[in-house]
Amino acid sequence: xxxxxxxxxxxxxxxxxxxxxxxxxxxxxxxxxxxxxxxxxxxxxxxxxxxxxxxxxxxxxxxxxxxxxxxxxxxxxxxxxxxxxxxxxxxxxxxxxxxxxxxxxxxxxxxxxxxxxxxxxxxxxxxxxxxxxxxxxxxxxxxxxxxxxxxxxxxxxxxxxxxxxxxxxxxxxxxxxxxxxxxxxxxxxxxxxxxxxxxxxxxxxxxxxxxxxxxxxxxxxxxxxxxxxxxxxxxxxxxxxxxxxxxxxxxxxxxxxxxxxxxxxxxxxxxxxxxxxxxxxxxxxxxxxxxxxxxxxxxxxxxxxxxxxxxxxxxxxxxxxxxxxxxxxxxxxxxxxxxxxxxxxxxxxxxxxxxxxxxxxxxxxxxxxxxxxxxxxxxxxxxxxxxxxxxxxxxxxxxxxxxxxxxxxxxxxxxxxxxxxxxxxxxxxxxxxxxxxxxxxxxxxx
Ligand code: PHE
Numbered sequence: 001x002x003x004x005x006x007x008x009x010x011x012x013x014x015x016x017x018x019x020x021x022x023x024x025x026x027x028x029x030x031x032x033x034x035x036x037x038x039x040x041x042x043x044x045x046x047x048x049x050x051x052x053x054x055x056x057x058x059x060x061x062x063x064x065x066x067x068x069x070x071x072x073x074x075x076x077x078x079x080x081x082x083x084x085x086x087x088x089x090x091x092x093x094x095x096x097x098x099x100x101x102x103x104x105x106x107x108x109x110x111x112x113x114x115x116x117x118x119x120x121x122x123x124x125x126x127x128x129x130x131x132x133x134x135x136x137x138x139x140x141x142x143x144x145x146x147x148x149x150x151x152x153x154x155x156x157x158x159x160x161x162x163x164x165x166x167x168x169x170x171x172x173x174x175x176x177x178x179x180x181x182x183x184x185x186x187x188x189x190x191x192x193x194x195x196x197x198x199x200x201x202x203x204x205x206x207x208x209x210x211x212x213x214x215x216x217x218x219x220x221x222x223x224x225x226x227x228x229x230x231x232x233x234x235x236x237x238x239x240x241x242x243x244x245x246x247x248x249x250x251x252x253x254x255x256x257x258x259x260x261x262x263x264x265x266x267x268x269x270x271x272x273x274x275x276x277x278x279x280x281x282x283x284x285x286x287x288x289x290x291x292x293x294x295x296x297x298x299x300x301x302x303x304x305x306x307x308x309x310x311x312x313x314x315x316x317x318x319x320x321x322x323x324x325x326x327x328x329x330x331x332x333x334x335x336x337x338x339x340x341x342x343x344x345x346x347x348x349x350x351x352x353x354x355x356x357x358x359x360x361x362x363x364x365x366x367x368x369x370x371x372x373x374x375x376x377x378x379x380x381x382x383x384x385x386x387x388x389x390x391x392x393x394x395x396x397x398x399x400x401x402x403x404x405x406x407x408x409x410x411x412x413x414x415x416x417x418x419x420x421x422x423x424x425x426x427x428x429x430x431x432x433x434x435x436x437x438x439x440x441x442x443x444x445x446x
Contacts, residue, residue, distance in 0.1 A: 003068060004162040005238040011167035012239050013251055015320070018170040019231055020256035021177065022317030023105055024224040026263040026310055027285050032216055033264060034271075034278035037208025038200040042264075044214055046257065048221035052433055054253050055425040056227045056389045058409070059396040061245040064236025066408045070327035071230030074237070079399065087391040091230030092328055094384035098229065099321040100351035101376040103154070106314040107146030107356075111136060112286060113307035122294035122303060126276075129287045138360035144353050150311075151349045154318040158326055159341040162238050166319055173312045180309040181259060184266040187302055197269030200278065201261070215441045218433070219381045224256055228385030228392065231320045234327050244413040246422070259313075266306070270296055285310065322348070351376075382441055390434045397426035 006012045033041050067074040072088030115121050124132065137143055157165045188194065222228050236245070267285070270292045271278050280288050285306075293303035322344060329340035354362070358372035367375035396405050402423055409419050 003238075005240060006167050007163050008167075009243060009248075011163075011171055012235070012243060012248060013255075014170040014174045015166050015316075016232065016235050016248065016252045017255040018174050018316030019226045019235065019320030020224060020252055020317075021174075021259045022224075022226075022313045023102065023109075023310065024220070024317070025256065025260040026313055027105065027282070029220060029224060029260045030263055030267050031281055031284040032220055033201070034268075034284055035281060036213045036216055037205055038268075038278070039202050039204035040206050040209045041213055041217055042201060042261075043204055044209065044217040045220055045260075048218045048433075049225065049253060049257055051425065052218065052389075052430050053221040053225045053227060054249060055422050055430055056222075056393055057225055057232050057249040057253065058246055058422050059392050059405075059426055060227065060230070060232035061236040061239070061249055062396055062405050062408045063392070064233035065239050065241075065245060065411075066404075068237045070237070070331050071233050071324065072328055073331050074230075074233060075395075084391075084395065084399070087388060087395065088230060088328075090384055090388045090391075091228070091233075091324060094229040094380045094388060095231075095321050095324045096348065096351060097376045097380040097384065099318060099325075099348050101355045101373050102314065102318055102321065103151045103348060103352040104143060104147045104356045104373065106150035106154075106311070106318055107143055107148070108137070108286065109307055109310040109314055110150055111142070111146045112290075113304060113311055116290065116293070116303040116307050119300070121290065122299050124290070124294070126287070126291045129290045130283065132290075133283060133286045137356075138363075140357060140361050143356045143359070147352055147356055148349065150314070150318070151345055151352070153315055154322055155341055155345040157315070157319045158322045158345075159338060161337060162323075166323060169319070170316050173316055177259075177309060177312045177316075180305050180312075181262045181266060184302055184306055184309070185262055187296065187298055188266050188269045191269055191273045191296065193273035194269035197267075197272035198265070200268050200272065201264045211440045215382075215437050218437045219386065219441070222385040222389055223381045224260065225253060226317065226320060228388035229321070229380075230324050230388070233392075234324045235320060237327070240412075242412050245409055245411075246413060246418055386434050386438055390431055390438075393426045393430040393434070397423060397428075397431070 006015065063074050067077050069077055071091040072085045075084040075088050157169045226232055267289065268278060271288060274292055274295055276288055293299040296302055325344040326337060326340045329335045329344060330337055355373040355376055363371050365371060370378060405423060406416060406419050410416055
């Protein structure tokens with residue numbers, strides 16, 4: 001049987017950018033930036049994206065397209081009978097832990113999308129929005145219901161395969177996402193006091209920067225660019241030989257960063273315009289923003305548009321994570337796509353339900369001082385993704401011969417420009433930076 005693949009350059013770009021651009025850009029990036037000093041955080045994030053993220057994305061693309069396999073199968077075929085497939089296994093574990101909690105937050109976006117459409121939703125006080133959010137996520141039933149709908153949509157796209165599922169829907173949804181975020185930006189920028197919000201995003205205050213901020217910025221680069229889990233590796237396994245991998249990686253990185261900035265511009269000018277504290281953590285988009293929409297020009301339209309934006313961003317990322325599992329089950333265990341998609345979705349949804357309940361009736365700090373949902377987020381982005389990224393960098397940088405990666409990168413490319421630099425970064429700066437950040441993240445140094 002012929003292996004499914006992307007049919008066009010646009011399709012690859014839309015799908016890979018769709019994976020990268022997600023809740024990470026809008027929900028996570030903006031609250032991390034709010035909590036960690038605005039522009040200074042952004043600049044460190046930017047440096048991590050260029051120096052660490054981009055080379056790892058190119059490495060994942062190289063392994064994926066070269067082997068045309070899932071993350072475990074890829075390492076098995078390149079270095080049989082070695083421990084390297086463990087890197088792929090780590091990716092599978094990360095995929096389970098990210099998508100199970102991501103599905104819950106994806107459900108939140110659908111809930112807010114529906115609620116924000118009603119006229120009365122924009123009339124509450126800031127305290128009431130906080131109560132609405134807490135009551136909702138602590139409820140044992142409704143968040144699970146919304147999670148089920150979100151996971152159902154994710155399933156419905158992935159089960160159709162690459163060309164008629166993932167590619168088709170990414171091509172449809174990504175332009176819409178750009179359009180919505182730009183429209184919201186236009187409204188946000190016309191608000192009085194918008195300048196202060198822009199200064200928060202673009203004028204660095206270095207006094208806020210310490211090792212913790214750096215650790216967060218690097219972790220966010222991994223999360224936002226969908227790295228270290230084998231997502232980009234899996235998508236690249238469906239990329240044709242006529243495409244330039246470095247160019248595609250660069251375009252995906254630029255698009256992802258652009259949307260993070262555009263999301264910041266959509267949110268902070270409005271937040272400052274109403275003198276609201278930007279450091280409100282994960283509740284920023286679900287508690288602070290609804291209050292802002294109530295006072296904003298065209299709030300009745302901007303509100304639902306914003307939650308639609310979040311839902312689309314979440315969906316095109318969720319499908320990329322589910323595909324990692326489906327590719328693994330399909331190729332390694334030889335299950336058909338339908339069976340692989342059903343079983344993965346059911347497992348993810350069950351773990352996600354436990355995560356959802358850990359916000360309410362099962363709330364306890366049994367997981368290293370966190371509830372289960374927060375633990376899944378921290379465990380995957382602070383540990384699985386950077387460790388996965390580390391081994392991917394070491395693999396392409398040191399384990400494989402430079403001729404191997406150079407040759408794969410040359411296919412479809414005009415020249416070898418930049419290959420040496422990428423390889424050098426993968427050999428030196430990338431692993432060194434991950435080690436330092438990792439050790440400081442677990443409190444060994446810094
Ligand atoms: N990049 C996605 C986001 O920013 C999340 C994600 C992480 C997707 C890891 C795939 C792999 O929301």
